[in-house]
Amino acid sequence: MAAKVGVGLLGLGTVGGGVASILQNPDERHPLVGELELIRVAVRDLNRPRPVALDASLLTTDPSAVIQDPAVDVVVEVIGGLEPARSLILQAIAAGKSVVTANKAVIARHGQEITEAAAAAGVYVLIEAAVGGGIPIIEPLKQSLGGNRINRVSGIINGTTNYILTRMAEEGAAYDAVLKDAQELGYAEADPAADVDGLDAADKIAILATLAFGGSVDRAAVPTEGISGLQGVDVDYANQLGYGVKLLAVAERMAVSGDPLPLSLRVQPTLVPMDHPLAGVNGVNNAILVEGDPIGRVMFYGPGAGAGPTASAVVADILNIAGIRQASDGPGKVDPLLAAGSWRPCALADSGDIRQRHYVRFKTKDAPGVIGNVGGCFGERNVSIQSIVQFNASDAGAEIVVITHEVSQRQMNEALEAIQALPEVSGLAAHLGCL
Amino acid sequence: MAAKVGVGLLGLGTVGGGVASILQNPDERHPLVGELELIRVAVRDLNRPRPVALDASLLTTDPSAVIQDPAVDVVVEVIGGLEPARSLILQAIAAGKSVVTANKAVIARHGQEITEAAAAAGVYVLIEAAVGGGIPIIEPLKQSLGGNRINRVSGIINGTTNYILTRMAEEGAAYDAVLKDAQELGYAEADPAADVDGLDAADKIAILATLAFGGSVDRAAVPTEGISGLQGVDVDYANQLGYGVKLLAVAERMAVSGDPLPLSLRVQPTLVPMDHPLAGVNGVNNAILVEGDPIGRVMFYGPGAGAGPTASAVVADILNIAGIRQASDGPGKVDPLLAAGSWRPCALADSGDIRQRHYVRFKTKDAPGVIGNVGGCFGERNVSIQSIVQFNASDAGAEIVVITHEVSQRQMNEALEAIQALPEVSGLAAHLGCL
Numbered sequence: 016m017a018a019k020v021g022v023g024l025l026g027l028g029t030v031g032g033g034v035a036s037i038l039q040n041p042d043e044r045h046p047l048v049g050e051l052e053l054i055r056v057a058v059r060d061l062n063r064p065r066p067v068a069l070d071a072s073l074l075t076t077d078p079s080a081v082i083q084d085p086a087v088d089v090v091v092e093v094i095g096g097l098e099p100a101r102s103l104i105l106q107a108i109a110a111g112k113s114v115v116t117a118n119k120a121v122i123a124r125h126g127q128e129i130t131e132a133a134a135a136a137g138v139y140v141l142i143e144a145a146v147g148g149g150i151p152i153i154e155p156l157k158q159s160l161g162g163n164r165i166n167r168v169s170g171i172i173n174g175t176t177n178y179i180l181t182r183m184a185e186e187g188a189a190y191d192a193v194l195k196d197a198q199e200l201g202y203a204e205a206d207p208a209a210d211v212d213g214l215d216a217a218d219k220i221a222i223l224a225t226l227a228f229g230g231s232v233d234r235a236a237v238p239t240e241g242i243s244g245l246q247g248v249d250v251d252y253a254n255q256l257g258y259g260v261k262l263l264a265v266a267e268r269m270a271v272s273g274d275p276l277p278l279s280l281r282v283q284p285t286l287v288p289m290d291h292p293l294a295g296v297n298g299v300n301n302a303i304l305v306e307g308d309p310i311g312r313v314m315f316y317g318p319g320a321g322a323g324p325t326a327s328a329v330v331a332d333i334l335n336i337a338g339i340r341q342a343s344d345g346p347g348k349v350d351p352l353l354a355a356g357s358w359r360p361c362a363l364a365d366s367g368d369i370r371q372r373h374y375v376r377f378k379t380k381d382a383p384g385v386i387g388n389v390g391g392c393f394g395e396r397n398v399s400i401q402s403i404v405q406f407n408a409s410d411a412g413a414e415i416v417v418i419t420h421e422v423s424q425r426q427m428n429e430a431l432e433a434i435q436a437l438p439e440v441s442g443l444a445a446h447l448g449c450l
Numbered sequence: 451m452a453a454k455v456g457v458g459l460l461g462l463g464t465v466g467g468g469v470a471s472i473l474q475n476p477d478e479r480h481p482l483v484g485e486l487e488l489i490r491v492a493v494r495d496l497n498r499p500r501p502v503a504l505d506a507s508l509l510t511t512d513p514s515a516v517i518q519d520p521a522v523d524v525v526v527e528v529i530g531g532l533e534p535a536r537s538l539i540l541q542a543i544a545a546g547k548s549v550v551t552a553n554k555a556v557i558a559r560h561g562q563e564i565t566e567a568a569a570a571a572g573v574y575v576l577i578e579a580a581v582g583g584g585i586p587i588i589e590p591l592k593q594s595l596g597g598n599r600i601n602r603v604s605g606i607i608n609g610t611t612n613y614i615l616t617r618m619a620e621e622g623a624a625y626d627a628v629l630k631d632a633q634e635l636g637y638a639e640a641d642p643a644a645d646v647d648g649l650d651a652a653d654k655i656a657i658l659a660t661l662a663f664g665g666s667v668d669r670a671a672v673p674t675e676g677i678s679g680l681q682g683v684d685v686d687y688a689n690q691l692g693y694g695v696k697l698l699a700v701a702e703r704m705a706v707s708g709d710p711l712p713l714s715l716r717v718q719p720t721l722v723p724m725d726h727p728l729a730g731v732n733g734v735n736n737a738i739l740v741e742g743d744p745i746g747r748v749m750f751y752g753p754g755a756g757a758g759p760t761a762s763a764v765v766a767d768i769l770n771i772a773g774i775r776q777a778s779d780g781p782g783k784v785d786p787l788l789a790a791g792s793w794r795p796c797a798l799a800d801s802g803d804i805r806q807r808h809y810v811r812f813k814t815k816d817a818p819g820v821i822g823n824v825g826g827c828f829g830e831r832n833v834s835i836q837s838i839v840q841f842n843a844s845d846a847g848a849e850i851v852v853i854t855h856e857v858s859q860r861q862m863n864e865a866l867e868a869i870q871a872l873p874e875v876s877g878l879a880a881h882l883g884c885l
Contacts, residue, residue: 037744047596161483295725309468309758309759318748327598331597334596339774339785
């Protein structure tokens with residue numbers, strides 16, 4: 016057997032503890048796990064109680080001591096946040112160490128800088144745990160689907176919001192009440208913005224897009240809408256019409272080719288037909304659908320968060336680095352699939368060009384002919400409608416729900432403007448995507 | 451960029467044609483596809499019309515000429531069948547070439563011989579296309595889940611039978627009629643035995659078990675039951691009770707550890723609860739569920755057959771070999787994750803020890819108390835029942851359907867023997883598994 020592979024951990028929270036626990040208990044796992052040796056662990060406070068029993072001599076409060084330890088071959092960054100995580104990753108690369116990180120925020124914003132530094136140093140930065148928790152999605156995208164022209168990657172990639180949406184659908188509960196519950200159960204943070212505003216999902220879809228299409232995009236420019244404005248009535252109407260509502264993240268190519276390749280990325284609450292593979296993804300589970308040519312459509316499903324699943328993904332990356340070391344004579348040369356550098360420029364397309372189906376709900380006066388007038392406005396702007404249904408008609412007014420066929424955002428906006436100008440329409444109460 | 455990687459194809463049928471087509475059209479795929487060069491192709495008949503246009507100088511009727519060509523680095527075997535496929539794979543290994551194959555029959559029966567030969571020669575034999583068509587399942591099992599103790603791998607891994615079962619469920623159609631249709635549509639072979647008798651699924655679950663548990667099992671000893679004896683009435687009753695019927699392949703560990711590790715493998719028609727992730731897998735799609743610690747449960751879903759998906763999987767394997775070549779200085783040393791040799795002995799457990807839920811249907815005389823007597827027989831043998839329902843009662847008799855909780859095969863057999871001895875029971879009309 017080859018020499019042991021030294022692992023240095025930056026952070027010993029739930030994920031770091033899960034990783035240490037696997038490394039300390041290699042039995043019944045792949046035998047290569049037994050070749051990994053935990054060398055040093057950087058923590059913030061030496062005296063805090065730990066989820067795993069570690070020899071005190073392994074602990075340090077100095078992350079640099081872990082990175083620079085000559086016995087450490089692979090640095091695992093599970094601190095989270097932008098800094099000092101980004102600097103520590105770059106420091107590890109500069110020291111010639113491969114890096115494994117679960118840090119989607121850093122990779123979504125500084126992935127290009129980090130990948131270029133890793134390529135120059137001939138080391139790997141692996142990120143399986145950054146998207147989809149334990150679900151193998153990064154490695155399959157990099158190593159198993161390269162023969163395809165990828166056309167779209169979409170999915171449910173935030174467990175917190177999916178938990179909230181599942182309970183809203185199952186119990187008819189209001190958003191605020193479920194969020195409060197989720198916070199008490201530990202499924203949502205005290206400050207839930209990163210999850211419920213879609214920022215976490217936007218980080219992740221930006222990462223998936225880079226791997227699927229070979230170039231990075233401007234993370235800050237990804238149109239992102241969360242679920243905090245979602246009303247229970249729309250979940251209810253969607254169910255009645257045969258759809259579930261999911262916070263969907265989408266990355267798709269807008270053309271067969273291009274330099275730069277035009278992409279559409281977005282995060283938005285979206286109606287999903289009940290017989291669609293994503294509709295059955297409930298609770299904190301995640302699922303990612305990859306569509307390509309010639310493969311067609313494949314889906315990856317599983318636990319999107321949690322110490323165990325995330326640790327499984329981190330250890331997978333460490334194993335990949337350990338495995339490839341046995342095939343190579345030394346550092347400096349890397350497997351281009353595993354290293355996954357960018358290979359071409361990509362750019363976000365004009366959002367007006369994005370084509371999809373839409374769900375909209377209008378509040379209207381209960382005037383005769385209102386359905387006809389709304390339908391007419393759509394027709395005049397060439398927005399083809401799949402269904403138009405009136406709900407809750409009363410003296411106070413009614414609600415009209417429209418599901419369109421696929422149209423451009425530009426056409427849709429023009430139609431919505433015209434409809435909101437109709438005297439019998441009091442307002443646009445909801446506007447969601449629809450698969 | 452590194453030198454081109456030479457590819458030799460053995461076979462140019464639908465899968466081989468799909469592979470050639472990807473290699474000839476690298477645009478918009480991973481740039482490494484452009485580094486693959488199709489060197490030679492062995493076909494049976496030089497004059498047969500081909501799905502792809504290939505320079506006639508590439509073709510030969512001599513597979514050895516492909517294998518021995520010094521420009522060929524990777525040999526792709528897509529001939530199928532046991533011989534000459536096995537001998538050609540071994541010949542390629544002996545020539546120091548890595549091999550990519552879609553041949554589940556050869557790998558399920560001769561996998562150990564082939565893997566050992568590959569390890570001795572320091573080359574890879576990759577088999578992503580052998581299970582699950584285009585679905586990445588082999589690479590994730592080998593490279594992404596190694597940190598886990600895998601407890602169970604199960605799934606729908608034969609597209610033909612899933613197509614037949616889907617149509618039986620949706621149309622209430624009889625097995626024979628749907629099979630005839632499937633044959634006319636090209637979804638089933640003229641001799642459908644390999645699919646409908648479960649033999650193809652048994653090959654595939656034997657392969658998955660070897661990867662998940664680290665040792666091979668005796669393929670011939672895998673309990674295998676197909677769908678040719680399945681009656682429409684049981685699909686119908688299962689639906690009424692909230693289940694779909696799927697041809698499920700299962701491989702699970704029977705103990706936390708062991709030397710050899712005891713495994714249960716089986717292929718059988720199985721009731722799947724409607725809210726189970728596998729229940730929604732319809733038509734020719736496949737899905738594989740992997741359960742492990744600490745990951746929990748992940749599922750891989752997609753097209754289980756077809757030229758495009760299978761070619762995608764073959765090209766993935768070629769890319770992996772090409773990628774790792776760039777990280778290593780030469781042949782001889784391999785990545786143990788990718789090479790995936792056995793690491794311990796496994797053995798099939800006594801089938802009497804297999805524990806699962808059961809669905810059974812009895813034909814009975816419509817005598818008073820028959821439900822009580824059947825239920826009593828189960829109770830006396832400690833077989834705990836979840837539901838017992840009478841269908842189709844008439845003067846001619848009735849049918850009683852029982853779904854048990856989890857029991858050993860041994861207990862179940864004893865109970866069934868006792869029940870069939872009851873005077874009011876005319877016979878056991880159906881016996882399926884149940885998730």
